[in-house]
Amino acid sequence: MNAEPPKDRFQSPQEDSGPSYLRAGHTLRSWLLTTDHKRIAILYLFAISFFFLVGAIAAALIRLDLLTPAGDLLTNDGYNRAFSLHGIIMVWFFLIPSIPNTFGNFLIPLMIGARDLAFPRLNLLSWYIYVVAGLVTLYVVLGGGVDTGWTFYTPLSSVYANGAVVAAILAVFISGFSSILTGLNFIVTIHKLRAPGMTWGRLPLFCWSHYATSIIFVLATPVLAITLLLVAAERLIGIGVFDPDLGGDPLLFQHLFWFYSHPAVYIMVLPALGVISELITCAAHKRIFGYWFVAYASIAIAVIGFFVWGHHMFVSGQSFYASAVFSFLSIAVAVPSAIKVYNWTATLYKGDVELSAPLLYALGFIGLFVAGGLTGLMVAMLAIDVHVHDTYFVVAHFHYIMVGGTVTAFFGAMHYWWPKITGRMYNENLARASAIIILVGFNITFFPLFVMGYEGMPRRYHVYPEQFQVLQVIASSGSALLALGYLLPVFYLGWSLFRGERATANPWGATGLEWTTSSPPPKHNFVEQPVVVRGPYDYPLAHPASRDNG
């Protein structure tokens, strides 16, 4: 947005509305004891970015070590600890909280016309719980780490593993409370704090997807909590539930763990889907195609997501009939996911498309999400999964979905709402460049993993046959490019904080309620309680074939 002044088709009536939330107080205390959802979102942004960095350093260690077939950088044990920390930190301290706790926190009240979340103090508490959990994780890192992988499979984790398993479990257990409280807050807020006129049919799709995510937060996280408690009881005081020597059953652990952890994958990706819906419809200046389909697809993904955990256990020795049923159900999740992709494509079709940085991130997301989703269909099929189970193919698949999906959407959301959050514009050309670098770097890093996995390279191996070295080196060099793509925004976004052009209330010409208040918003979001009289995507271009009024 350097060349031309940002356009503002819907000039806000609330431009002069007192000090912004950023200027409402300057002391450290005013930040650390704030109950303002926008400030808490910023607190999360700092904490989560920090953990992203820690997890990325572990990933860099892994990729450096894999440059040579013998793994000359790390010891066997060191390698196990590196990928365990990478998994634990990235899953529980980045991917799961990233979009909900930052952008969900910041945007849901703004999008529904509320002053704050329903329980502001609970919101602050959940940040502190997250920080405490993070500190315990750092203790694990400094204390030598764990070697169980992020899945904590028993009896490895409960009997044999060396290292700070109980502390790592405790960290994840504590972070679960943060998730539950956040989900609870979102559900109650969306139910009880919508502005007059904000019917369910006028709820932005971002809110729908966070509503679906919150259901998983509230209903799945406790199952993880009890599972981890059982592992801790077994490891600490010998009350056995999973260890066969103590009368237990290791398969039971897998059932309980994946009952949470598969829905958790949808915790990671559903908010991303919500972000993309907002980005696409705004960049196309066109109503979203099939509003209700996209909204209900979120709920469908959340619900079906609870019935697919057994596809992680195809080779565990569970009954063949169970595997067949889980295979069918897992394939069924692809239907609502595909609905969303079709609707985004139809929205872009004949739209007044502006190739902005947020849209580039969104397009990258769609490509990676489709690649990850289609390979997800492959691993959901019983016959193929038996061949590629626990190989790099699976690693590549979930990185396409979780990193290609969540992280790309996180960056897309960061760029799209940056003017709203900070009140500043960034350098559009650098932003577009970083979107492309991330897309290219990502594919160079993770596509070779599909090939290696299909050829039989198992995951979690420290040494590998020499035939894979070329592909491993390509993947490692891609990760360097990816790191550059992730670092670039730190600089130009940081620069924009001080030197960036002032953003107007609505720099993209978007229609959501969050764009009707000033950028950055005042402390109480809106000067007067807004009254909603139209749908969330009331763009001038409607799709002729769409019968939605949203």
Place this chain on the structure above:
Amino acid sequence: MADSAGLKEPFHQIGRQHEADRFGMLVFLASELMLFGGIFAAAMALRIRDGADYVAAAGHLKLWLGTANTAILLTSSLFAALAVEATRAGQARWTGRALVAAAVLGLAFLGVKGFEYAAEYSEGLMPATAIAHFDGRIEQLFMDLYYLATGLHALHVSLGILLLAGAAWSRRAREDRAAVLVGNVALYWHLVDVVWIFLYPTLYLAGVK
């Protein structure tokens, strides 16, 4: 009722705020149900797979102590419900008495449970102790599940007692005609009760010949 005393920041109307408080508690209780759900699922799987051994193992539990505790907890739940009614009727004194009665019965429950644990310890049924002796894997797994389930439940009972006592102590809670806090504490206490109502047949009644 229409006074807006206690209206907090994000809300515009006190009624909406009360609805949100109640709804938040219900959502939280849904998550609590899922916490125990894992244990119930494990017990169910065990019983489907090894029914006869499961029943035999359940025979070790002290049925009458479990039954007595069921009666104690149900009665306690009644007092919690009475406390809510008293608060709504504006009878703060009776609210306090009912809450204290519920809390005392909760303590009685814990006492019986402790007595039961002590008896099981002396019989060598407590796992992870040197004297533990079991007839087989299923029996051991059953007892492990029993201790984890009842232990986790007892933790919830303890928290519930603290909540009941807190509500009884707080004058503002007792005199609140909308019964927001007392209502939510009672809801929590009912959940603790309901979980036990399901634990009782899952563990104790399974052993009845």
